[in-house]
Amino acid sequence: MAKIQSDARVDRPLLFRIVAICLLALIVAVPLLGGPLSGSALGLTPYLANIIGQIATFALLALALDLIWGFGGILSLGHGLFFAMGGYLIAMHMLKAGYVYGGVTPDIMTFMGWTELPAYWFGFESFPYAFVLILLVPGLVAFLYGWMSFRSRVSGVYFAIITQALTYVAMLLMYRNDTGFGGNNGMTGFSTLLGVPVGAPGMVTGLATASLVVLLLAFLACGALMRSPFGRLLIAIRDDEARLRFLGYDTLWPKLAAWCLSGVLAAIAGALYVPQVGIINPRLLAPEVSIEIAVWVALGGRGALSGAVIGAIIISALKFWLTGFVPEAWPFILAGVVLVVVTLLPNGLLDLKPQRLLAPLRRNRKPAPEPAE
């Protein structure tokens, strides 16, 4: 692996490298253990490969949120919106492609009594078209909303609440069948992706590996970006936006750029997620889903990319394991984790440096600053 530049401000150098190397190892291991070696003692069942793939998309989503919250100091409680957008767009592609090339009629056409899909489904059978939209639509939505909010200086908790309200609005809209995206049912029953049947043997490990690759690339790219002058500017915005403005920087554009980038990354995560779970519905737009993303980042440590990735992996792996196993306990564990992090580990697991293990006994630790109201 090429030399990874590190910067203590962006991340702990060693940790950053460890995470990158682990991801690389997984990229090699998953296709091997899930494919040729699946019968061996260490072999991955399709179920586990699928879970790894899903978790990779969650980690990517956490990375996206960390860009804007950890570095820009702007908490979004609406990243589920972008994630779902990516998911819906890829789902539209898969349904339309199945309909046009495979002759599989989507359920929604049956129960809505439609003889054809609405006009805005036009062109979705083409993957390149869908892919461009996956980048474009969330980017545009992020731009419009960010431009409006940042210009009128909506920030801090207001921004958080309004992003949540916006996501909630989107959820209400998508739950309506008349909106034309499958309503409560959402979209399911996908038949093909990129010409390969979704039930094909290599599909599960292939998607999981692809998700891991995208995650690693995004991780390295975000690391580089945050170490660049742009990252420094973003950190300056987080630490004291007013100071920066009074030094002559118009902070609207850097914030907007980071916000749009974050939104697009989240959408890519969503587009990787949906083919792996095989269904999308407006549930992804529920407020608690977006809050959970923030919990991943808070647990791992805001302002540290490896923290976000680790936080997402730990919590979602725990969740996968426990929801099937002791479902009653999961909410208690999640709530407990949040309360412990918030009260005892203000910077998340990054506070768990060996020398800080006694930290809870000390009173005067300084949490990462939050932007001034």
Next chain:
Amino acid sequence: MKRRSFVKGLITASAGSVIASPWVARKAFAAAHSDTVKLGCLFSSSGTMANIEGRLNYVARMAAEELNAKGGVLGKMVEVVTTDPGSDWPLYAQLGRQLIQQEGVAATFGCWTSVSRKSVLPVVEQNDALLYYPLHFEGEENSKNVVYLNSPPSSSVLPAVEYLMSEEGGSAKRFFMLGSDYVWPRTINQQLKGYWASKGIEADAWREEYVPVGHSNFQTLINEIRAFADQPGGQPVVILTVVGNSIPDFFREYVNQGISAFDVPVLGLDALEADFEGLDTTALVGHLNCWAYLQNAPGARNQEFLSAWANYVNANGVPYRPDVAIDPMVSTYDGVHLWALAAEKAGSFDVPAVREASAGLTFACPSGYEISMTAENTYVKRGVFIGSLNESQGFDILWQSPDTPDPVPFSPYMNA
């Protein structure tokens, strides 16, 4: 007790996290219990469906206990693995995958709403597994991987609507369709419109409205229903397809606005005894529902089932009422027994063999009917009841079918 199971859960969770990988623990467990066969349950015990759906987990367990008391199936004890999809449709798919791929269950019993069934469907089809689905539903689906334990509209909704339109049922002429906005109500209403059109009823005799799942404020809609009812054109009825907690909310507002079943009867297609647990039903007497089982079904078989349930609830501290039994409970119960019969007949737990052996099986259902599985698909032939809500939150039987009509998966009225 629920609390105890929670504490147990916490202990298991902390113990489990000591063991590095959960699947190792699971495999060890499975190896130690190789004389068991697993059945999976996909019913929510949290979220908007929890109130009614959660009890099906316990019925499946009860039925499994009955099987085990008689020595199990093919010499193996039946173990029921339950999950909690939390009324979150995509989670049904996720947990379904876990049950089938990870737990290796022989069959899965699950889903209430059609959304959740549609969500699991690709999973069971891709893994060639069996899903026993205990709800009456909209039809238009015929997967070899789903056993449709309950009735499609042709043998549930249509008889009830015909009854309402008959002289005895009140000669209904105008229809207000109010449903939760998802596949089941939408499809049912499509079929009803096709059916009425085929009877020569004009389109201005009906109105169709949808609310989001979980909607609670029916004030405005009930105003609209009243306005609709007061217009000329004959006896109005409401065909109600809202689900979950919206059902009691709807009826509460209905009473408060002073509309009685005499003025505008409501046919609550998803309304069950359990939906009225929190309500005073004296002002609701006379509203209707239709199911393949009602708690007041006559016959010794029903009394047997009811007392078995009451005993099970009391013995195991089940957090549901011992004196309320609803159709999906009975359907789930039937399903477990039908699966056991099929496995015994096939001499194997393999899905293709069980499926093949299922055709033509019969079972004495608590409803009093001898239900049977069709040979040409995986539907179950059942009887139909039309119930009338009484003062004590139950349904009196107004009408019941003379026999078990043939289920018709694809409605001729669908795109009429």
Next chain:
Amino acid sequence: MNAVTMTAPGAQAIQIDGLRVSFGDFVAIPQLTFIARYGEVHGVIGPNGAGKTTMLDVITGKTRPKAGTVRLDGKVDLLGMDEPAIALAGVGRKFQKPSVFEALSVRENLETALRLKPRSILAEIRSWADPRRGTRVAEVLEEIGLSDLADTPAGILAHGQKQWLEIGMLLMQRPKLLMLDEPVAGMTEEETRHTADLVRRLRSPERAVLVIEHDMAFVEEIADRVTVLHEGNPIFEGRMADARQDPLVRQVYLGR
């Protein structure tokens, strides 16, 4: 203590005329006229609620007045501009609460502070590593006495050091008008003395310095001229020593 000698008044740096600021029914500044000149350190004092900080808010574009004009160099109308534009026009402001970028090092704070006029932000952040910038940073580090701590994260500096760093960040900009809001609040005596030295050194013919302060002794030490504000009205302007004798000033502010 050195008495500050009164120099001949320089050109007007900032000129406020007929300023009126109100929040709802509350009038913070009814009618204010104020001038600060190049080459002077101008102290503004007054009890709480006298409108001192409000005046700074208006000059820097944070608060919009109901009436009046604010001009830089007698020609640039600051009221039509937003905060970054005002800063770029040459107005620097140090906040009451020390405001530095805690996660950045002292050096990076100073690098970031050098914002040049017509360039885009993109061009600006690319030039942070420019060696010419490094020279300027080194000068300012020397000036504020933080050369040894150049690579320390600003977040772990002591309170006084943060204040100096913030002043240093303003110096990077070479502002025409430098405004310091309570620069010695919360400082030790030693730090205060150091700050007074620093502020005195800031006096230059190309610069007007405006200091808002509660600490009378500090103002007396540094200011060429003071204005006493009371309920938004200037009730005295002149030397600090004279202000102490002024009956009206004594009554509203000192006369306890």
Next chain:
Amino acid sequence: MPFRFLRLQGFLAAAILLLATLVALPAAAQDRADIVAEICSGDFAAQQSALSRLAGAGVEAGSEGALWARRIVEAFEGRSLRCGDGLAVIDTPDGPLRASTLEPAEGVDTSTLSAPSVNLRLRAVAASAGAVLRLFTEESVAARAEAAAYVDRRREALTPEILAAAVERETDAALRDTLSTLRASLLLADPDPVNRIAAIEAIAQDATLRNRTAIAEALAGETDAAVLAAGEKAMAGIDRTLALGKVLATLYSGASYASVLFLAALGLAIIFGLMGVINLAQGELIMIGAYAAWFTQEAIRAALPGLLDYYLILAIPVSFLAAALVGLLMEVLVIRRLYDRPLMTLLATWAISLLLINTVRVTVGSQNLEFYQPAYVSGGFPVLGDFIMTSNRLFAIAVALFAFIAVVILLRRSLFGMNVRAVTQNRAMAGAAGIDTRRTDMMAFALGSGLAGLAGLALSPLYNVNPGMGTGFIVDSFMVVVLGGVGSLVGAIVAALGIGQINVVIEPIYGAVAAKVLVLLLVIVFIQWRPEGLFAPKGRR
């Protein structure tokens, strides 16, 4: 038109014939046995005619016959009338009685007999007949008036003749007038135009859409100009009342929705508005309040059943204190440490909401709680046209007003209120002035939580009470607080009224979801434009 006249005559002849049989029948014991047999026959038409004859019993046979008929009708309705093997008995706690004679039926095993099924049609006729018979048998004027009001709505078993007899027997003048009007309204198809006009006028007294439809249908074949004119006039009058009623109904719906929003947001207005704490567990405090109300109800049911009707009132302090206590614990254990980190408070309170929901779920269960609905929160009363004021919403409006006034007084007039305002305006100064700011924070948080508990109580007659009930309120209530202007109680009430009213105006046109979406988008855009909300607190920002 002679042809039409003939048809009418034929109809009349048939009616008279039917009446004759009706009137002549029920006296003799044999007739009673026949009627009972018909009811037991299971034949729909026979059952219907038997019930009609029972309704007429009071006309012919006076009180005694009416009493018997009433007994039969009520037994049929209540399914205590049992039939089988040519036998008909009424099942009573003291043993079965023979239906036709009401004498004890010795040695009859009721378990072998079955109750005839009561379908909707028969039930309607039976209910109507029962009310008619109460007119003839009840001793108290009030009970008869109640019966009269009932038959006005349920006319299945009603005939002009029965009413004529009832009017004659009636001793109370006011009730006699009511019955006369009712009788007049039955003559919509009378051959005499004068009677028809009287009927139209009688019907038009109650200006509802249903009555308008009835008049319109009667006018469809009308030829008499005077009747037509009277009908048009009556319908125009009804239309005016209906329009006014519709406006009132919309206003009332808006106000009731606003009261829900306001109640849910009031606690938040204190906690977020005054203290700046984002409390995502606010909805769960509402849930705690509702559960406290339920526990109060159960306690009263067990200990003082006589006071059960007043449990909602008695639960006011309980709900308030229960939620306040939970809030107090939240503040002391978690939130206190986070006042300088608002975004972390947000996550912490979300975690607390998760804890509260699931603790209730595993301890009490996830099913809807069963609430007894006293008279003052069930049903409604017609006000004008088709506008019915529902009591449960009226209750919510009343509690909302009460809470608003109480909070305003508390904040403006009490020492605690002064402390809260002082602390929120300038924490340091307040502390310097000797106010215990920590204690004030704690108490203010508890107050905000308690108000949420009160909301839970007021909403329990309106919504399902289950562990997840609170989650639906959180976005709405934040929108109310933010739109109203953080820290402004008046702002919150204006915002709630605005959102509520806009919502109910849009809802009938575009549906519930679209209404909610539009309103939320409006609020979001509004906040971009004016971040300080409608009523910004005055002062430096």
